Every structure is written in structure tokens, then in C-alpha cells.
Amino acid sequence: MATPFVAGTRGAVLHRGLVDLLGEEQVLWQKHDLQLYEYDGAVDTATPDAVVIPRDTADVANLARFCSEHNVPLVPRGAGTGLSGGAIPVEGGVVVSFARMSRILELDAANLRAVVQPGLVNLHLSTAAAPHGLYFVPDPSSQKACTIGGNVAENSGGPHTLAYGVTTNHVTGLEIVLTDGTIVRLGGKAHESEGYDLIGLFVGSEGTLGLITEITVRLSPLPEDKRTVMAAFPTMDLASEAVSAIIASGLVPSAIELMDQLATVAVEASVGAGYPLDAGAILLAEVDGPRDGLDDHRARIEELCRANGATSIRVAETALERDRLWAGRKGAFAAMGRLAPDYYVQDGVIPRTRLPDVLRRIAEVGERYGVRIANVFHAGDGNLHPLILFDGSLGPDVLRQVKAAGVEILRACLDAGGSITGEHGVGMEKNCELPLQYGPDDLAAMLHVKRAFDPAGLANPAKIFPTPSRCREFSLHAARSV
Amino acid sequence: MQLDPSDARECAAALRSAAEARQTVRVRGGGTKADPDEALPGDAVLRTRGLSGVVDHVPADLTVTVRAGTLLRDVQAALAERGQFLPLDPPHGGATIGGVIAANSNGFGTLRYGAVRDLLIGTTTALTDGTLARAGGRVVKNVAGYDLNKLLVGSLGTLGVIVEATFKVLPLPATRGASVSSATDATSAFARAGAIVRTSLRPTALVVDHERGAWRLVVAAAGEQAVVDRTLREAGGDHVADPDRLLVPLRDLLAAAAEGAVVRATIPLAAQPPFAGGVSRLDGFERLVADAGTGIVHVHLRGDDATIAASTVAAIASARVLGGSARTERVAPSLRRHLAALRTEPPGHFLMRRLKDAFDPRGILEPERSLA
Numbered sequence: 001m002a003t004p005f006v007a008g009t010r011g012a013v014l015h016r017g018l019v020d021l022l023g024e025e026q027v028l029w030q031k032h033d034l035q036l037y038e039y040d041g042a043v044d045t046a047t048p049d050a051v052v053i054p055r056d057t058a059d060v061a062n063l064a065r066f067c068s069e070h071n072v073p074l075v076p077r078g079a080g081t082g083l084s085g086g087a088i089p090v091e092g093g094v095v096v097s098f099a100r101m102s103r104i105l106e107l108d109a110a111n112l113r114a115v116v117q118p119g120l121v122n123l124h125l126s127t128a129a130a131p132h133g134l135y136f137v138p139d140p141s142s143q144k145a146c147t148i149g150g151n152v153a154e155n156s157g158g159p160h161t162l163a164y165g166v167t168t169n170h171v172t173g174l175e176i177v178l179t180d181g182t183i184v185r186l187g188g189k190a191h192e193s194e195g196y197d198l199i200g201l202f203v204g205s206e207g208t209l210g211l212i213t214e215i216t217v218r219l220s221p222l223p224e225d226k227r228t229v230m231a232a233f234p235t236m237d238l239a240s241e242a243v244s245a246i247i248a249s250g251l252v253p254s255a256i257e258l259m260d261q262l263a264t265v266a267v268e269a270s271v272g273a274g275y276p277l278d279a280g281a282i283l284l285a286e287v288d289g290p291r292d293g294l295d296d297h298r299a300r301i302e303e304l305c306r307a308n309g310a311t312s313i314r315v316a317e318t319a320l321e322r323d324r325l326w327a328g329r330k331g332a333f334a335a336m337g338r339l340a341p342d343y344y345v346q347d348g349v350i351p352r353t354r355l356p357d358v359l360r361r362i363a364e365v366g367e368r369y370g371v372r373i374a375n376v377f378h379a380g381d382g383n384l385h386p387l388i389l390f391d392g393s394l395g396p397d398v399l400r401q402v403k404a405a406g407v408e409i410l411r412a413c414l415d416a417g418g419s420i421t422g423e424h425g426v427g428m429e430k431n432c433e434l435p436l437q438y439g440p441d442d443l444a445a446m447l448h449v450k451r452a453f454d455p456a457g458l459a460n461p462a463k464i465f466p467t468p469s470r471c472r473e474f475s476l477h478a479a480r481s482v
Numbered sequence: 483m484q485l486d487p488s489d490a491r492e493c494a495a496a497l498r499s500a501a502e503a504r505q506t507v508r509v510r511g512g513g514t515k516a517d518p519d520e521a522l523p524g525d526a527v528l529r530t531r532g533l534s535g536v537v538d539h540v541p542a543d544l545t546v547t548v549r550a551g552t553l554l555r556d557v558q559a560a561l562a563e564r565g566q567f568l569p570l571d572p573p574h575g576g577a578t579i580g581g582v583i584a585a586n587s588n589g590f591g592t593l594r595y596g597a598v599r600d601l602l603i604g605t606t607t608a609l610t611d612g613t614l615a616r617a618g619g620r621v622v623k624n625v626a627g628y629d630l631n632k633l634l635v636g637s638l639g640t641l642g643v644i645v646e647a648t649f650k651v652l653p654l655p656a657t658r659g660a661s662v663s664s665a666t667d668a669t670s671a672f673a674r675a676g677a678i679v680r681t682s683l684r685p686t687a688l689v690v691d692h693e694r695g696a697w698r699l700v701v702a703a704a705g706e707q708a709v710v711d712r713t714l715r716e717a718g719g720d721h722v723a724d725p726d727r728l729l730v731p732l733r734d735l736l737a738a739a740a741e742g743a744v745v746r747a748t749i750p751l752a753a754q755p756p757f758a759g760g761v762s763r764l765d766g767f768e769r770l771v772a773d774a775g776t777g778i779v780h781v782h783l784r785g786d787d788a789t790i791a792a793s794t795v796a797a798i799a800s801a802r803v804l805g806g807s808a809r810t811e812r813v814a815p816s817l818r819r820h821l822a823a824l825r826t827e828p829p830g831h832f833l834m835r836r837l838k839d840a841f842d843p844r845g846i847l848e849p850e851r852s853l854a
Binding site for chain 1: 609615
């Protein structure tokens with residue numbers, strides 16, 4: 001069982017205590033300030049009791065010690081682009097914004113490492129590393145805004161992690177602050193460190209084990225060259241078959257993305273990437289690496305697309321054309337605004353071979369609930385992103401319906417042998433559904449980890465694991481008796 | 483006492499009974515890493531060989547699920563029938579999958595394919611409370627819940643007994659090749675290796691080997707003919723059609739070194755030349771094999787106990803000073819006690835201790851190996 005949460009010091013006493021501890025500049029507590037921290041990239045909201053913007057690790061450690069003494073939750077926040085409510089203070093408490101800890105501390109090209117603060121924007125790292133011929137592999141669609149600290153917390157992916165791995169494959173060192181204020185430095189610039197792989201446990205723990213104050217990441221050599229292919233298919237089924245054929249051929253593209261017609265129309269209206277509007281599905285594939293043989297790979301992809309019914313194929317001839325093709329994919333979520341005022345994005349993963357039947361089930365869910373669902377996803381690793389379109393101004397019932405449709409989609413992914421989340425995290429969005437994927441014994445083992453790092457339960461409470469108050473059907477207790 | 487569970491449930495039940503009786507348990511896979519002197523007379527030995535066989539191989543999904551007692555070489559044979567392979571090449575063909583995970587056993591392919599932690603996507607583990615805990619799954623991308631797979635890699639059987647595992651696999655490469663060339667000194671050998679690391683070529687092995695005053699660079703490549711050719715051209719030296727002819731002896735030499743001690747250091751890439759230069763001047767230095775793309779360096783030392791002890795201490799200290807860590811991989815029994823005293827607690831040790839206490843509250847699993 002997770003430690004039950006007991007509300008501690010709040011209100012004016014908390015604000016005064018934080019200001020005394022860290023200074024006026026570091027603390028926000030007025031209502032209009034707090035409202036800015038009520039939301040992130042997902043659909044749920046909650047108001048913090050205070051926001052702290054620490055300057056350094058010492059501030060974070062002092063804050064944690066104070067919060068531990070006063071039983072106040074700590075909720076870390078990067079850029080607030082997360083898609084599972086990870087930065088939402090469900091139980092109130094202090095939101096810790098890393099906006100002021102956003103520097104590259106060291107770019108160590110000789111060791112292929114960078115030491116960065118958690119608030120550093122993802123793309124800024126690759127931009128800084130480019131003159132050395134290096135880059136940081138994880139490239140979430142939000143990479144112009146999202147932070148490396150957030151990437152580590154969520155174990156973020158992105159289109160190009162198909163060949164080169166997600167965030168956890170690119171972190172070799174962490175400095176963390178536990179909720180009791182203890183500072184722990186794990187790993188460093190070496191490939192691995194001694195003892196249990198605590199870094200591997202911490203990456204993807206969604207702020208529930210402690211706060212990250214410094215990160216050492218692996219930098220990779222920029223690919224010598226790339227080839228980007230866009231193929232249009234009459235139907236999503238044919239496009240899915242093409243993906244399977246590409247994977248089965250032994251090619252390991254750095255990215256294979258798919259987008260359905262609804263998404264294509266929105267993207268074209270908003271970005272103008274040059275995708276054919278009449279296509280049932282758009283496939284975007286990229287191969288990179290040594291120049292030798294790259295054209296051969298590209299040709300094989302084109303051939304496999306044609307063999308599976310592609311009606312038109314375009315190859316990016318210049319970097320500009322490639323960027324334009326990718327702009328459509330990376331801007332796809334934002335483009336949904338053209339279709340509806342709000343969207344709710346799911347992140348289920350399925351074995352790649354199950355794409356056609358799971359996509360059909362998603363379409364059926366849309367019909368049953370009377371909602372439009374656009375699909376934009378990482379087809380190469382089976383990571384779906386169905387976007388359920390809705391109008392939140394029509395009232396809470398609409399959001400409830402949309403969430404219910406979302407749960408059905410997750411069930412379809414699990415029935416196919418998949419996972420409820422591939423890169424967005426469980427957060428407060430899917431914590432009631434985690435027991436659909438893992439049984440009570442599995443969750444009990446995971447909770448050993450929670451208690452080892454955060455015995456007081458103050459690190460981002462009510463995330464990942466079901467809570468009795470919010471998950472009527474799926475509290476841990478209920479799951480255990482099933 | 484011998485425990486030979488034939489399925490996962492039996493394994494979990496055996497652990498629970500042992501815990502209730504406060505019976506210490508040694509976990510044995512292929513026994514390739516086991517130290518015969520390590521088990522004490524009162525220990526029960528749990529052998530995982532009964533938990534064997536490929537559960538599911540889906541070639542189109544590039545994943546395979548196997549029981550933990552399956553030999554790695556048997557997994558490779560099963561995958562090869564469908565034109566695929568698990569890109570792990572640790573020493574000891576006789577190692578089991580569970581052993582490879584528990585010992586975090588990697589070969590030279592890490593630079594290209596990743597290590598055990600990068601390829602393992604799902605596990606089922608028998609715990610001392612008699613439960614079976616699953617983590618991850620059978621899909622290649624998954625962030626649901628904590629990543630207990632990572633905790634198990636390298637945990638040496640101290641937290642539970644892995645009974646089943648799922649890995650990412652790859653199509654067998656079309657072509658393989660290797661080259662070997664000599665270098666004048668550590669600096670030039672590592673400089674040439676470093677230049678290759680900074681390209682897109684991603685060789686399947688990049689090894690600096692030093693013995694009896696000679697420095698060699700061994701480079702292996704796999705995949706498309708054009709890329710293999712270019713990699714070997716840029717590496718220079720003499721070409722060898724079968725990379726295993728060069729690599730297997732290097733790998734197994736370290737595993738089989740019965741005499742003296744093998745120190746395994748993991749250091750930042752740029753620290754390799756000074757580290758290699760330093761240890762090669764130590765008394766009793768026999769050979770050094772560096773995986774130059776990851777900074778994992780094995781040093782074989784020989785001589786009398788006093789010499790080995792002193793040089794081991796110096797090598798470990800050097801790795802630490804250079805920003806890495808080191809431990810002894812193989813030690814003669816007469817030296818074990820002496821070198822055990824050198825162990826220091828790694829950073830975050832108190833967290834490891836808490837994890838060990840949570841997963842194995844009675845401390846029955848691999849008591850001597852406990853990291854805490």
C-alpha cells in the first residue's frame with residue numbers, strides 16, 4: 001500500500017515559512033500567480049499552495065527539508081508540456097519550477113557527455129552540441145519547450161528513438177534530492193556505475209521518487225546523412241502493412257511515423273507540410289547513418305511502400321524539404337486546434353504486428369462514443385497517439401465521456417498485449433488504469449521502490465499508482481481481492 | 483540442499499519456504515560466474531535450469547520471450563532459425579539468460595546494440611514472499627509503472643530470481659567483418675578508436691588490446707556490405723573475415739583467467755589513455771582489454787598475492803580518480819578476503835540497502851553478494 005497522504009501545513013503559514021527560508025524572489029503564493037501552475041499539457045487541473053523557483057541544489061534541498069518537516073507535497077515541474085498530468089499538484093503542496101536551473105553546466109565533447117540542469121530546454125542541448133558534431137537523441141514533439149528534467153522524469157521518447165532508444169538509454173548520471181532533503185549523486189560520465197541501477201529506476205519515475213537537480217547525458221554523433229521518405233496510402237491498413245514490411249525487411253529506420261486522414265487535413269491547414277489531402281494515411285520514414293548504402297535503404301523503403309499500395313511517394317531532396325515534412329509531424333498535436341477546441345491524447349503501445357486490428361478497434365470506439373479520433377503515431381515501435389477531439393466548454397460530462405473512450409482504447413492496447421503508456425507517463429491521468437496492466441503482486445514490488453526513496457509519500461503524491469479516493473474501481477485494495 | 487523448480491510458481495514457492503525457514507539461498511544459472519568457494523555448507527542452491535525454453539518469438543515484432551534458465555546459446559540458435567539474433571555477446575556460451583541479466587554480462591557489441599539494460603523490455607521475477615512480480619512487458623516502448631527491469635540488471639540474484647524475460651531482437655546482419663592493426667602506444671590506439679566512435683559507423687566491436695608491450699586495435703562491423711567495407715577501411719590494418727576469431731579469444735581470456743586477478747573498470751571515454759598507460763606499468767600487469775566505445779576496461783594481473791593485491795588497489799584507485807569505478811571480476815581464493823576489505827560503499831548505498839531489505843527482508847538471497 002502506498003503511504004496514505006496526510007495534509008500538512010498550508011496557507012499563510014506555509015507561504016511565510018517558504019519566504020523566510022528561500023527569500024521573496026523564490027516563492028509565488030498569490031492567487032493569480034498560482035493559477036498559472038494549475039495545468040500542464042494534459043486535461044486535469046489543480047491549484048498548488050505555493051510555487052517555489054529554486055536557484056540551485058541547495059535551495060531544493062532546503063525546500064525539501066522544510067516540506068518534510070511540515071508534511072507538504074513536492075511536485076516538480078519543467079516546462080509543463082507533459083501529457084499525463086505529471087506536474088499537477090493533485091494533493092496541493094509546493095510546485096517546484098526548474099525555470100531558473102536551466103543551464104548547461106558542462107559540454108564535455110571528449111567524453112560524449114553533457115552535464116545539465118533539469119530546467120534546460122531539450123532542443124537547446126542539441127543546438128549547443130551541434131558544433132561538436134553531437135546531439136541528444138530523445139526528441140519529443142515538444143522539444144522546443146520541454147526540459148531535460150521533464151524528459152528524465154517521464155522517460156520521454158520521440159520519433160527518432162526507434163533506432164537509438166529513449167531517455168533512459170541516454171542518462172549516465174543524476175543528482176537527486178530526496179523528499180527529506182538528502183542530496184544523492186548517482187553515476188557520472190562513465191558508462192555504468194556500481195551497485196543497483198538506481199539511475200535506471202529514477203528515470204521515468206515521474207517525480208514520485210524525489211527531485212532531479214542535475215543530469216549527465218550521453219551525446220551521440222550526428223548522423224552523417226539522412227534520407228526522408230513520405231508515402232501516401234489509400235487506407236491506414238495498407239500503410240500499417242507497409243510498416244510491418246519495412247520492419248520485417250531488416251531495415252532499422254531511425255523513425256517510422258503514421259498519420260491518418262483527419263490528422264493530415266488539420267496538419268496541412270496549419271503547417272502546410274505538403275501531405276496529399278486525399279490520402280487515407282501518410283507514412284513518414286527516415287533512415288540515417290553512414291552515407292554508404294543510404295540511398296539503397298531509401299530505395300528499399302520506397303519499393304516496400306509501393307508494393308503495399310502507396311499511391312504517391314516523395315523524397316526530401318534538401319534539408320529544408322526534410323524539415324518541412326517533419327514540421328507536419330511535430331506540429332500535429334497543435335494542429336488539432338483546427339478540428340476542435342480540445343483534444344485528449346492517449347499513448348498506448350501495441351506489438352507492431354497488431355496495428356491494423358487495434359486501429360480498427362479505436363475507430364469503433366470513436367463511433368460508439370460519437371467522437372472524432374485522429375491518429376498520429378510512432379508506428380515503428382507500435383506507440384499509438386489517438387487524439388480524441390472534443391469541446392470542453394460543453395461541460396464536464398463531455399470530458400467524462402472522452403475519458404471513458406480513452407480507457408476503452410487503453411483496454412484495446414492491453415488486449416493486444418501492449419501497454420497503457422509508451423512515453424507520456426501514467427501521471428494522474430491513467431493511474432486508475434495501471435492495475436489493468438499490472439496485477440497486485442507487480443504493483444506491490446513497484447511500491448517497494450516508492451517506499452525506499454520516499455517513505456513519507458511527499459514526492460508528487462497521487463501519481464502512477466491508484467489512490468482509493470480517486471480510483472473507485474481500481475484501488476490497489478480492490479485489485480488485490482480480484 | 484538443492485532446489486530445482488520446474489516452473490515459475492514452484493520457484494516462488496521455494497523462495498517463500500526458504501524465507502520462512504530463514505534458509506539462505508544461492509541462485510545458479512549456468513554456473514559460469516559462480517564461485518565454487520562462495521557457497522557455504524548450509525546454503526540451499528536454487529538451480530534455474532528447469533525453467534527453460536523459448537516462450538514466444540514474434541519475428542515481425544522483433545521480440546522474444548524466454549524462460550530464465552534457457553542457455554543464451556540456445557536462444558540464439560532458436561532465433562537464428564528465423565533469421566534473427568539477440569544482440570548480446572557476453573563471455574561464457576554456457577550462461578543462462580537469467581544469469582546474463584543478473585550479472586549484467588555484456589560483450590563488445592554494447593556500443594552498437596546497447597547493453598542488457600537497453601535490450602531487456604520485460605521480466606517476471608520470483609520474490610521471497612512467494613509472489614511473481616512482472617515489470618515492463620512485451621512491447622518495445624513502455625513507461626507504465628517503475629522500470630524494475632533496470633533494478634534487476636546486475637543485481638546478482640540479491641533481490642529475487644528472474645524466471646522469464648523479454649528482449650528486443652534484430653535481424654541477423656547481412657555481412658560481418660573485422661580488422662586488426664597495431665598501434666605505437668595507448669594514446670594513438672585510443673585516438674584511432676575515438677575517431678571511429680565519433681562517426682556514424684557504429685562498429686560492433688572497438689577494442690584496444692595491450693599485452694607484452696604491444697598495442698592493437700580490433701574493429702568489427704556488421705550490416706550492409708558497403709558500411710562494413712568502409713568501417714574496416716577506416717579502421718585500417720589486416721582484414722579478418724570471421725570477427726569471432728579475433729573477439730572470442732579476447733572475451734574469453736578475461737573470463738577464463740584463472741590465475742591472478744581481473745579488474746574491471748568503467749571510466750569516462752577520454753580517461754582511457756591515462757588509465758591504460760598507468761595500469762600497464764603496474765607490477766604484475768599481464769594484459770589489458772578495453773572496450774574503447776564504452777570505457778569498460780579489463781585488466782589482468784598476475785604474480786604473488788602481495789603484488790596482485792597492491793596493483794589491484796592501484797588500478798581501482800586510478801579508475802576512481804579518473805571519474806569512474808572498478809571492481810575485481812575474478813580473484814584467486816587466497817586473495818579474496820584481502821580484496822573484500824577494499825570494497826567501498828557506492829553512492830546511494832543507503833537506498834540500495836533499503837531496496838534489498840524491502841525485496842528480501844530476511845536477507846536469504848545471496849548473502850555474501852549483497853551489494854549492501
